[in-house]
Amino acid sequence: MSRPLIVSDCDEVLLHMVAHFKEWLEESQGVTFRLEGNNFATAMRWADSGEPLPQEDIWRMLGGFFDTEMHRQLPIKGAVEGINRLAEVADVVILTNLNDERQKRRAEQLAAYGVHARVFTNQGPKGPALKAIIEEFSPSKAIFIDDLAQHHQSAAETVPGTSRLHLCGEPMISGKIDCAHEAGHAHARIDNWAEALPWLLEELEKDPR
Numbered sequence: 001m002s003r004p005l006i007v008s009d010c011d012e013v014l015l016h017m018v019a020h021f022k023e024w025l026e027e028s029q030g031v032t033f034r035l036e037g038n039n040f041a042t043a044m045r046w047a048d049s050g051e052p053l054p055q056e057d058i059w060r061m062l063g064g065f066f067d068t069e070m071h072r073q074l075p076i077k078g079a080v081e082g083i084n085r086l087a088e089v090a091d092v093v094i095l096t097n098l099n100d101e102r103q104k105r106r107a108e109q110l111a112a113y114g115v116h117a118r119v120f121t122n123q124g125p126k127g128p129a130l131k132a133i134i135e136e137f138s139p140s141k142a143i144f145i146d147d148l149a150q151h152h153q154s155a156a157e158t159v160p161g162t163s164r165l166h167l168c169g170e171p172m173i174s175g176k177i178d179c180a181h182e183a184g185h186a187h188a189r190i191d192n193w194a195e196a197l198p199w200l201l202e203e204l205e206k207d208p209r
């Protein structure tokens with residue numbers, strides 16, 4: 001009998017990202033970051049002019065952060081303990097939207113905090129990558145954890161039998177992003193690990209859907 005499988009995102013699920021990204025932008029890049037709605041792109045403006053960054057500069061800033069500043073990222077409260085508790089009863093892998101050349105650094109970053117899990121990189125919607133991971137592991141049950149509603153929608157459309165938890169552990173954005181549970185694409189929305197871990201452990205005990 002195969003083990004159940006947890007497929008978890010990293011940024012804003014296990015590690016804070018946007019708060020550290022904001023610090024770096026404002027400290028050294030001449031960019032302000034103020035998220036007023038849920039549009040990440042319009043949150044970034046040149047400090048001197050107040051003009052929004054063009055798309056190419058947004059991607060350049062994100063790339064620069066992940067190339068040089070990943071050491072800034074601190075764990076979300078309870079995340080390391082939670083994911084390692086899950087690893088006692090299930091296989092755990094990380095599915096992160098980073099370019100493939102950053103896969104090794106992400107794995108090393110997580111290992112430094114005590115999370116020793118296989119890391120899969122992805123670009124774009126996560127449903128197809130999640131499907132491929134599930135096909136490789138052939139788990140008795142699969143649970144997907146992510147902070148962004150669009151990835152839950154992709155997962156729901158591609159692998160509908162997967163249990164899905166929308167978890168965003170970053171208070172700066174958790175109240176401003178779309179909710180996958182409200183949209184019907186996630187089975188629950190829980191933004192802290194103290195409550196998420198019991199839900200996940202209980203979900204693992206349920207009969208596969």
